[in-house]
Every structure is written in C-alpha cells, then in structure tokens.
Amino acid sequence: MIRFIGIAAGAFFALSVLWAFVTGAYSAATEPAPETAEHAFHKHPKELHLASDGPFGTWNLEQLQRGYQVYKEVCSACHSLKFVAMRDLEQLGYSEAEVKAEAASWTVPGIDPNTGETTTRPGEPTDYFPSPYPNNVAAAAANNNAIPPDLSLMTKARHDGSAYVYSLLTGFQQQPTELLKKFPSAKTPEGLHYNPYFANLNLAMAPPLTMDGQVTYADGTKATIDQMAQDVSAFLTWTAEPTMPKRKQTGWPVLGFLLFATILAYMAKQQIWSNVKPAKNKQDD
Amino acid sequence: MSFPWAKHYAPKHPLTRFLDEKLPLPRLVYNAVGAGYPVPRNLNYMYNFGVLAGFCLLLQIVTGVILAMHYAPNSLVAFGSTEHIMRDVNWGWMLRYGHANGASFFFVVVYLHIFRGFFYGSYKAPREMIWLLGVVIFLLMMATAFMGYVLPWGQMSYWGAKVITGLFSAIPLVGEPLQVWLLGGYAPDNAALNRFFSLHFLLPFVIAGVVILHIWALHIPGSTNPTGVEVKSESDTVPFHPYYTAKDGFGLGVFLICYCAFVFFLPNYLGHPDNYIEANALSTPAHIVPEWYFWPFYAILRAFTADIFFIPAKLMGVLAMFSAILVWFFLPWLDNSPVRSGHYRPLFRKFFWFGLIPTMAVLFYCGGAAAEEPYVMLSQVATAYYFLHFLVVLPIVSRIEKPKPLPFSITEAVLGSDNKAVLSENAKSAV
Amino acid sequence: MATSTGTPQGNAVAPEAGENGVRRRDFINIAAVSAAGVGGVATLIPLVSQMAPSKDVLAESTTELDISSIEPGQAIKAVFRKQPVFVRNLTQKEIDEANAVPLSILRDPQTLAERTKEGHHNLLVTMGVCTHLGCVPLGAAEGENKGEYGGYFCPCHGSSYDTAARIRKGPAPSNLVVPDYQFTTDTTILIG
Numbered sequence: 001m002i003r004f005i006g007i008a009a010g011a012f013f014a015l016s017v018l019w020a021f022v023t024g025a026y027s028a029a030t031e032p033a034p035e036t037a038e039h040a041f042h043k044h045p046k047e048l049h050l051a052s053d054g055p056f057g058t059w060n061l062e063q064l065q066r067g068y069q070v071y072k073e074v075c076s077a078c079h080s081l082k083f084v085a086m087r088d089l090e091q092l093g094y095s096e097a098e099v100k101a102e103a104a105s106w107t108v109p110g111i112d113p114n115t116g117e118t119t120t121r122p123g124e125p126t127d128y129f130p131s132p133y134p135n136n137v138a139a140a141a142a143n144n145n146a147i148p149p150d151l152s153l154m155t156k157a158r159h160d161g162s163a164y165v166y167s168l169l170t171g172f173q174q175q176p177t178e179l180l181k182k183f184p185s186a187k188t189p190e191g192l193h194y195n196p197y198f199a200n201l202n203l204a205m206a207p208p209l210t211m212d213g214q215v216t217y218a219d220g221t222k223a224t225i226d227q228m229a230q231d232v233s234a235f236l237t238w239t240a241e242p243t244m245p246k247r248k249q250t251g252w253p254v255l256g257f258l259l260f261a262t263i264l265a266y267m268a269k270q271q272i273w274s275n276v277k278p279a280k281n282k283q284d285d
Numbered sequence: 286m287s288f289p290w291a292k293h294y295a296p297k298h299p300l301t302r303f304l305d306e307k308l309p310l311p312r313l314v315y316n317a318v319g320a321g322y323p324v325p326r327n328l329n330y331m332y333n334f335g336v337l338a339g340f341c342l343l344l345q346i347v348t349g350v351i352l353a354m355h356y357a358p359n360s361l362v363a364f365g366s367t368e369h370i371m372r373d374v375n376w377g378w379m380l381r382y383g384h385a386n387g388a389s390f391f392f393v394v395v396y397l398h399i400f401r402g403f404f405y406g407s408y409k410a411p412r413e414m415i416w417l418l419g420v421v422i423f424l425l426m427m428a429t430a431f432m433g434y435v436l437p438w439g440q441m442s443y444w445g446a447k448v449i450t451g452l453f454s455a456i457p458l459v460g461e462p463l464q465v466w467l468l469g470g471y472a473p474d475n476a477a478l479n480r481f482f483s484l485h486f487l488l489p490f491v492i493a494g495v496v497i498l499h500i501w502a503l504h505i506p507g508s509t510n511p512t513g514v515e516v517k518s519e520s521d522t523v524p525f526h527p528y529y530t531a532k533d534g535f536g537l538g539v540f541l542i543c544y545c546a547f548v549f550f551l552p553n554y555l556g557h558p559d560n561y562i563e564a565n566a567l568s569t570p571a572h573i574v575p576e577w578y579f580w581p582f583y584a585i586l587r588a589f590t591a592d593i594f595f596i597p598a599k600l601m602g603v604l605a606m607f608s609a610i611l612v613w614f615f616l617p618w619l620d621n622s623p624v625r626s627g628h629y630r631p632l633f634r635k636f637f638w639f640g641l642i643p644t645m646a647v648l649f650y651c652g653g654a655a656a657e658e659p660y661v662m663l664s665q666v667a668t669a670y671y672f673l674h675f676l677v678v679l680p681i682v683s684r685i686e687k688p689k690p691l692p693f694s695i696t697e698a699v700l701g702s703d704n705k706a707v708l709s710e711n712a713k714s715a716v
Numbered sequence: 717m718a719t720s721t722g723t724p725q726g727n728a729v730a731p732e733a734g735e736n737g738v739r740r741r742d743f744i745n746i747a748a749v750s751a752a753g754v755g756g757v758a759t760l761i762p763l764v765s766q767m768a769p770s771k772d773v774l775a776e777s778t779t780e781l782d783i784s785s786i787e788p789g790q791a792i793k794a795v796f797r798k799q800p801v802f803v804r805n806l807t808q809k810e811i812d813e814a815n816a817v818p819l820s821i822l823r824d825p826q827t828l829a830e831r832t833k834e835g836h837h838n839l840l841v842t843m844g845v846c847t848h849l850g851c852v853p854l855g856a857a858e859g860e861n862k863g864e865y866g867g868y869f870c871p872c873h874g875s876s877y878d879t880a881a882r883i884r885k886g887p888a889p890s891n892l893v894v895p896d897y898q899f900t901t902d903t904t905i906l907i908g
Contacts, residue, residue, distance in 0.1 A: 006676040013669075014670075016591075016605075019591055027885075036861065083368045088372075150563075157559065159558055199571060200861070247379070247552070248549060251545065255546065255549070266535045268535075269534065273532075447850045447851070448872070465769060469768065469773065474773070566799065567793060570871075571871045599889050602887075
C-alpha cells in the first residue's frame with residue numbers, strides 16, 4: 001500500500017516539476033531573458049597583493065598607517081568606521097601617547113557636564129571612530145539619498161573585498177560607448193558615476209581619490225592615486241579583521257599538533273587492530 | 286540488549302563498585318561505547334561519522350554556550366555584539382569562527398553519515414527506529430542551523446529569515462497569520478530575533494536527547510556493517526573499546542585537521558559576504574542564498590515555477606521541499622529488498638551512483654546559483670529524479686533486482702572462510 | 717485509570733455502582749483528570765499567543781506620507797509596519813502601458829484603476845514586498861533595474877512587475893499588494 005501511495009506521490013512531484021521545466025523551457029525559448037548591461041559590463045576586481053595575504057600573511061604597519069591617513073583625510077568625510085576604536089590604533093604601531101594625541105584630533109559627540117546639553121568634545125582612546133552624520137536620514141539627505149556605508153567590515157562584506165575596494169577606488173571612468181550603443185536605456189543617471197567594478201555599474205559616490213598628492217604621507221611615500229587606493233584597502237582589511245594575523249599564527253601550531261596527534265592515533269589504532277587484521281580483504285567495491 | 290558473548294562489567298575498585306551500586310553510570314558507558322559493546326569487526330571508515338557527529342554536537346554546544354555569554358539578542362545591537370566578540374572578547378574570533386564553521390562541518394559529517402546509511406541500507410529492518418530518529422535529528426539540526434544563522438543579524442540573516450518564514454505564507458488560509466505569529470510582527474525584527482535565539486539555545490539539547498534515543502535504539506540490534514549480513518557469532522565482532530575507540534580517535538584527528546584548516550585559514554569561505562552588512566529591511570541583497578548545507582532543498586523549492594491545476598507554484602515548491610525530507614521517513618518501507626548492503630545489489634548500486642549521487646550534486650550546485658537559466662532547468666530535472674528515485678525507483682528495484690550471493694557471515698567476508706560456517710554446512714549435508 | 721473492570725480485591729468499602737457501572741470514586745477520578753486537562757489546555761493560550769505581535773509592534777500600524785514632492789516618473793520608499801512601501805507617481809506613458817494590457821493575460825487580473833484611488837490614478841501605492849518570498853523589489857530608486865515590464869524587478873527569484881506593479885513574469889503568485897490607505901489631503905496619504 002505504502003509503495004502504491006509512494007509511487008503516486010513520486011509521479012505527482014516529478015510530473016509537476018517536469019511541467020514547470022516544459023513551461024520554463026518554452027518561455028526561455030520564445031522570450032529569452034534580455035541581457036543586461038550589468039551582466040555584460042561588470043568586471044571582477046583587479047589583482048591586489050597585500051602583505052596580509054596568504055596563510056603566513058601579516059600586516060605591513062607602514063602601509064596601514066598610510067591607509068589610516070587616507071581614511072582620515074578623505075574617506076571619513078562621508079564614511080563611518082563604527083566598530084573600530086581609537087585604542088585599536090596601537091595595533092598599527094603607534095605609541096600610547098601617539099594614540100592619545102590621534103584620538104584627540106577627532107571630534108566626538110559628548111554631553112556638557114554642567115548643562116547636560118549634547119555637545120562635542122575631543123576623542124579619547126576608548127572612543128569609537130565617530131560617524132560623520134548624526135543619523136541615516138542626515139546621511140541620505142547630504143548624499144542624494146544614498147547612505148554612505150560604514151567601512152569597518154567593507155572588505156569582508158564583498159567578494160574578494162580588499163581587491164574590490166582597491167578596484168572601485170581606481171575604477172571610475174567614462175561610460176563606454178559600446179555600452180550605450182548596446183543598452184541605450186542604461187545611461188548613467190544624473191548624479192551617479194560609472195564604475196565597472198560596482199555591482200550595478202552606477203555608483204552614487206563621486207571619485208574620492210582624484211589626484212596624485214591628495215594626501216601628504218608622513219613617511220614620504222609618493223601619494224599616487226594607485227598608492228593611496230592600495231593603502232586604504234590594506235587599512236580596511238585591517239579594520240575588518242584586526243585579529244587576522246593572530247588567527248593564522250595560531251593556526252599553524254594547532255595544525256602541527258593535530259597532525260602529530262593524528263599520526264600517533266593512527267599508530268595506536270594499527271597496533272590495537274594488529275591481532276584481528278583480516279588475512280584478506282574481500283571488500284573490493 | 287547485547288550479544289551473549291558481550292563482556293560484562295566487573296568493577297574492581299571500591300569507588301567504582303560503590304558507583305555501580307548507587308548509580309551505574311560507568312556500567313552504562315561500558316555497555317554503550319566501551320568493551321561491553323560488541324561491534325562487527327568489518328566496519329570501514331564510513332562508519333566513523335556517527336561518533337564524529339556526536340563530537341560536532343558537543344563542539345557546537347560548548348562554543349555556543351560560551352558565545353551566548355557575549356552575544357546580545359536584540360536587533361539594535363546584535364550585529365555589533367557579534368563584532369564585539371570578533372574584536373574585543375579574548376579568543377572570541379576563534380570561538381565564533383569555530384561555531385560558524387562547526388555548523389558547516391556538522392552538516393558535512395551528518396551528510397556523510399546519511400550517505401553511508403543510504404548505501405549500506407542501514408535504514409532496513411530491524412533498524413527502522415534508528416533511521417526515523419536520525420531523520421528527526423536531521424530536521425532539528427536544520428531548524429537549529431537556520432535560527433543560528435539569523436543571530437548575527439546581517440543581511441543574509443535577515444533576508445534568510447524573511448524568505449524562510451515567507452514559505453509558511455504559501456499555506457492556504459492560515460499561512461499569513463501563521464507567519465505573523467512565528468515572527469511576532471509583520472517582518473523579522475526584535476521579537477523574531479529574540480525567540481530565534483531562545484530556540485537556538487534550546488534545540489541543541491533537544492537534539493542531544495534524540496541522539497541518546499538514536500544510540501539506545503542502535504544498541505538493540507547493534508550496528509550494520511558493509512556486508513549487511515547480521516552478526517552470527519563472536520568471531521564476527523570485536524569490542525567497541527579499544528578497537529573502535531582507537532579507530533574513531535584517528536578519524537577524529539583527521540576531522541579536526543580539516544576543521545581547523547577552515548577555522549584558522551578559510552573562516553569565511555563557507556559563509557556569505559553579505560552577512561557582514563548589517564540587516565536592512567529596506568534593501569534586499571542581489572542574490573539571496575541560504576547556507577550551503579540547505580542548497581539541495583533550496584533548489585527543490587525553486588524548481589517549481591509553474592502552477593499545477595489549483596495549486597500555486599509557490600505552494601508546490603514548499604510542499605516539495607518538505608516532502609523531500611519527509612520521504613526519508615518512509616524509506617525503510619519503500620525499499621524492501623531483503624538484502625541490505627549496496628555491495629550485493631547490482632541494480633540498486635547503478636541507480637545510486639549514476640542517479641542519486643549526481644542528482645544531489647546538481648541540486649547542491651543549483652541551490653547555490655542564481656535563479657536563472659540553465660540552473661533552474663537543471664534543478665527541475667534533478668528534482669524530478671530525486672522524487673522518482675525514492676518513490677518509484679527504489680520500490681521497483683527492490684522487487685525486480687536479483688542480488689549477488691551474500692557471504693555466510695562477516696567472518697567469512699573478512700577472512701575468506703569461517704570455520705563455523707564450514708562446520709554448519711557439513712552438518713547440513715550430513716543430515 | 718481503573719474505570720471499567722471489576723472491583724479491586726480487598727476493598728473494604730462496599731462498591732457504590734452507578735447505573736452504568738461507573739462508581740462515584742471513578743467519576744471523581746475522571747473529573748480530576750479532565751480538570752487537569754482543561755487547566756493544561758488553558759495554560760497553552762498565553763503560551764501560544766505570546767508569540768503574536770506585541771502592543772508596540774501593533775501600534776506602528778499606520779504611516780502618514782507627504783506625496784507632494786514626487787515628480788512624475790519618480791517613486792519614494794517609505795516604511796509601513798517595518799516593511800517598505802513604494803509610492804510611485806506614474807507618467808502618462810506608464811499609465812497607458814498599464815491600461816493597454818488585456819486582463820486575460822494577467823496572472824492576477826486587476827486594472828490600474830482598481831489598484832489606485834479615484835482621481836489619483838497616477839499615484840500607485842504598493843507594498844515593496846515581493847509576493848513570492850518577501851524580498852524588496854528593485855525599481856523604486858533612481859537607476860535601479862525596473863525589469864522587463866518597466867515596473868519593479870525582484871532580484872531574488874526574478875519576478876517582474878509592470879507599471880501597475882502587477883506580476884507579469886517569474887514565480888510570484890500575485891500583484892504587489894496595495895495596502896489600505898486614504899488621502900487625508902490632496903498631498904498626504906495615511907496608510908493603514
């Protein structure tokens with residue numbers, strides 16, 4: 001009985017889904033899905049090599065400091081970094097005093113101790129990086145309705161994130177004429193900017209790095225657009241996962257120990273099984 | 286219950302004797318996973334995954350309870366508290382990556398455990414109850430994993446919760462009120478997050494309870510083995526300890542190497558970048574996918590794109606997705622071949638390797654791909670075969686198949702001969 | 717429960733058999749178990765209904781919107797019950813496109829007039845929630861993919877809606893839902 005019901009149910013599901021297949025195939029054949037500009041012109045991120053790549057990678061502190069400088073002088077005008085605290089800057093190689101001074105150069109919201117009114121005060125190492133806007137409505141209003149995303153986790157929130165940030169920053173360009181020829185309706189709307197590394201090609205953010213020397217690096221490195229983009233990508237790789245080198249450095253001894261223990265376990269198993277070892281293994285398939 | 290030749294627990298130390306009298310826990314362990322449990326001597330490495338699944342459950346409970354000490358289940362701060370664990374809590378990054386990847390590895394292990402059961406016919410009489418409890422564990426695991434994925438309150442968490450609870454709205458009449466009731470609102474929000482956290486904490490202990498029943502039921506007939514021939518005499522078995530504890534110890538080592546490679550070097554490989562964006566009710570990610578272990582079932586859900594008479598496509602998809610697992614409950618009665626092991630079933634084996642396994646591979650792949658051609662059509666063909674395999678192919682194959690001759694006993698299969706078997710054959714011919 | 721079979725042996729008290737063989741003490745036992753059952757079921761009521769939306773969630777059930785600033789061809793996203801609402805000011809071309817579609821080819825047949833308010837047929841108010849599995853369709857913001865039919869496009873499973881937000885292609889079973897709303901003045905609407 002159960003087998004008859006089973007066969008009936010199986011046939012029902014199989015026929016329904018095959019019916020869906022037939023109708024789907026018919027509509028795909030008669031009205032193929034139109035190709036979109038995103039499909040045809042979106043590009044995968046360019047290659048970017050950072051010191052933190054690979055299973056042994058760790059931070060290049062000079063580069064992170066330069067990247068922090070780019071964030072502070074360029075990105076922070078619109079983008080917050082809300083999960084990163086000023087005290088974390090110590091990990092970039094700054095001394096305690098430098099971190100304190102650096103924190104004080106940021107203005108954070110505070111409360112007037114006498115009146116209780118909201119006011120602002122210089123930052124302290126325990127503060128988190130302040131948001132440039134008091135709230136999302138203000139952020140949207142100041143940016144043509146597009147809220148600048150928080151950057152703390154940006155490199156983890158995109159596929160191949162570090163390379164994505166680098167490609168996006170260096171990828172602004174004129175909309176290709178072949179695109180307009182092929183997809184006349186996909187013209188970049190007013191107020192948006194064409195960038196083939198952005199998922200739907202048109203980005204609300206104007207090119208932030210516009211000329212060489214926009215930032216004057218303290219360590220004397222020449223601040224080309226490419227250099228700044230690489231440095232800030234490295235910095236955002238750090239903000240997304242400050243514990244990454246510790247993770248990898250922990251991983252090696254852990255794997256080494258496990259390998260050792262597993263070999264021991266294998267030898268113990270062989271020794272225990274030696275007295276019941278099959279003379280001939282007949283399990284041949 | 287056990288075999289008559291099972292070793293008996295005989296405590297020697299006064300303390301163990303005292304315990305045995307007042308609370309015979311050491312005796313229970315001895316009989317369950319110790320020297321008092323005779324196990325077929327010919328289990329291969331596919332039989333390691335049961336113990337490994339138990340280890341994964343333990344791993345998830347330990348890391349999960351610790352994470353719960355630092356996590357805050359409130360929609361305003363949940364995402365931030367996850368980042369707090371990653372950045373500020375001592376070793377928090379390891380616990381969180383360990384828990385997230387632990388879920389994936391739990392599913393890897395359980396899928397291999399199920400695969401073993403499918404091939405060696407572990408679901409067949411007299412082991413139906415073990416199998417049914419196993420399917421219950423799998424369903425509970427899926428519910429737990431789904432709710433756990435919501436907790437970081439990233440974009441995939443939110444939209445996954447919305448899409449999956451949206452499945453209930455396909456049920457006629459009661460669907461939409463049911464969805465609102467489940468979420469405690471019109472869309473996922475604090476109420477939903479909080480109850481998901483509560484249930485995500487609770488369910489693993491329910492799973493642990495069902496696992497105990499699963500093992501209990503296993504100890505009544507004892508384990509299957511690759512020949513599918515039941516244990517006949519003492520020479521067919523070895524005590525669980527030290528033979529299989531040693532073998533499982535080695536298996537655990539191999540498992541931990543793979544697991545730690547992911548935790549320490551590819552912690553986000555099995556995750557989705559969108560979950561590092563905080564949940565936003567007003568913007569849907571371009572490509573919503575569940576975690577990889579749900580892909581086959583998600584592919585089945587999406588395969589139904591056409592209405593069938595009065596049943597809307599959406600409801601068909603939901604029915605099919607649930608049926609895809611429910612059908613496992615009936616497996617012991619759908620496949621009633623007297624031969625257990627796929628080794629001795631030539632026709633079954635063809636359908637298994639060239640039908641079910643490629644189908645599952647296609648469903649896995651298509652469930653993770655975008656909802657466009659050719660993935661939809663591929664998943665439609667695979668879905669059709671999936672149902673045909675369990676509901677049509679297996680019942681028919683088990684009827685028409687001519688199995689290969691079985692070995693007389695496990696001992697014969699392993700050693701090539703079994704003295705007792707020869708003896709009894711002689712005895713028979715003598716009569 | 718010993719309700720049916722004969723008298724227990726060694727019972728000192730004489731059996732007080734009722735008409736149907738149910739003795740008084742059996743009746744008391746049945747009543748006690750029934751009372752426990754009723755109590756148990758009654759306890760389920762708060763346990764089940766606590767899951768339903770709480771008062772603060774229900775309180776957010778209306779939204780007022782100023783629609784004067786939406787230019788023809790533009791749309792705004794608002795929030796109603798924590799879910800997006802699209803308010804779209806249709807151009808004449810979009811209205812003509814919607815009206816040109818014969819109802820017979822629609823999966824969920826409705827005219828544009830039925831989906832808008834009298835005298836404001838250019839103003840299309842819909843939930844921004846795909847009727848398939850609840851994603852937010854694209855097409856309300858500048859530069860987003862509006863799909864093949866110029867209305868909304870859901871990226872999750874590819875449902876396309878036309879300029880009247882009616883389902884035209886893809887897995888969604890019905891049109892984008894028009895919530896209950898009314899014009900409080902000529903330029904404001906109250907949803908809910």
